[in-house]
Amino acid sequence: MSGHSKWATTKHRKAAVDAKRSALFSKLTRVITVAAKTGGDPNPENNAALAAAVAKAKSYSLPKDKIEAAIAKAFGAGADANAFEEVVYEGYGPAGVALYVEALTDNRNRTAADVRAAFTRAGGNLGATGSVAFQFERKGEITVDATGAPGEDELMLLVADAGGDDLEQIDEGFVVYTAPADVMAVKAALEDSGVPVKGAELVMEPMTPVEVSVEDARKVLRLVDRLEELDDIQTVYHTMELTEEIAAALEE
Incomplete structure (x- = not known):
């Protein structure tokens, strides 16, 4: 089990702010529709990709009727999931920070033109396929609410018993890491044990976060914001390590 990560803390704080964006719900419903269509089954229990998409949507409080409508859209007349x-x-952003x-x-x-323009305006460069992917690792990520959660030691034991790989404490509770294929099974096991799970999703974690200055951190996050504002962009991952000093400066 790893120690506490300031990067994870700030990442999740930023995610809470991003959830307020008006475009978020439309992005989440699009992911659900595509996952349902690709998996060929409207039942999340039989469609792992759809289960992960629905769990993520619920963590951002996407209403149940919108989730159901997004699934129905995948199999209805005139469905546009395909x-x-x-x-x-x-690519690489300011200070050589890798972005996926x-x-x-x-x-x-x-979409390619919009993404390239965002990188160029930020002083970065859009790279070829595979140019930065090796710096990230795909993981399952489960968020646990601090309210009602067991202590770290007890939760660590439950995570291990459920087949999870790692545990990390953040401001709002805990983050449980799993192998990509195990995320939904671990989520279900934790819920069965009474752990207050907020959501689950597949993420790309940087294997070696890089330190940057406060000024460069602001530049990188401006690029991240520009990319996330594009309708077609779902998620932006980066290798920048947000230290305690940088997090404090960004909140001023």
Whole structure:
């Protein structure tokens, strides 16, 4: 089990702010529709990708009727799930920070142009496929609410028994890491043990976060914000380590 990560703490604090964006719900419903269509089954119990998409949507409080409508859209008349494809963009931002950008798009040319423009304005460079992916590792991530959660030692034992790989404490509670294929099984086991799970999703974690100055951190996060504001972009991951000093400066 690893120690506490300031990077994870700030990342999740930022995620809470991002959840307020008006475009978030439309992005979440698009992911659900595509996952349902791709998996070929509207039942999350039989469709792992859909189960993860629904769990993530619920963690951001996407209403149940919107979730159901997004699933129905995948199998209804005139469904447009097939129009969207998953695309990954990789590149380097200010201070050489690597960025891994996940998108769902119905127009590759438009999305690529928008992403390239964002990198260029930030003084970065959009790279070729595989240029930064090796710096990240795919993991399952489960968030646990501090309210009602057991202590760290007890939770650590429950995580190990459930088949989880790692545990990390953040401001709002804990983050449990799993192998990608195990995330939903571990989530269910923790819930069965009475652990207050807030959500679960698949993420890309940086294997070796890099330290940057406060000024460069601001530049990198401006680039992240520009990318996340694009309709087609789902998630942006970076290798920047947000130290306690940087987190405090960014909150001023």
